[in-house]
Amino acid sequence: MSAGLDVVRPRRGAFWVTDAAGERVSQAYGDRARAEAALARLQRAAQQQDRTCITCRRSFRSDGPHNRMCQRCRASVADDPLAPYRVLTEGRG
Numbered sequence: 001m002s003a004g005l006d007v008v009r010p011r012r013g014a015f016w017v018t019d020a021a022g023e024r025v026s027q028a029y030g031d032r033a034r035a036e037a038a039l040a041r042l043q044r045a046a047q048q049q050d051r052t053c054i055t056c057r058r059s060f061r062s063d064g065p066h067n068r069m070c071q072r073c074r075a076s077v078a079d080d081p082l083a084p085y086r087v088l089t090e091g092r093g
């Protein structure tokens with residue numbers, strides 16, 4: 001899940017994020033907390049990919065494996081508690 005990303009301190013007072021190959025992939029930060037925040041952003045970005053919405057079948061930008069429903073459908077689910085189940089019966093009747 002980490003995509004091989006890590007925070008390193010190559011010299012005193014400088015932190016940055018490296019990838020699995022040890023290549024630097026972020027700017028230099030003066031403290032570890034900010035470098036860790038950059039690491040979290042990069043890890044989220046690495047998880048993002050285009051997926052097909054489980055409800056409407058449209059392609060959308062997903063935040064990760066847990067995110068299978070587009071924003072529009074998620075908004076409609078809030079109004080209709082049965083919406084997540086409708087896809088289960090689709091095409092079986």
Ligand SMILES: [Zn+2]
Pocket residue numbers: 053054055056057058069070071072073074
């Ligand atoms: Zn959708």
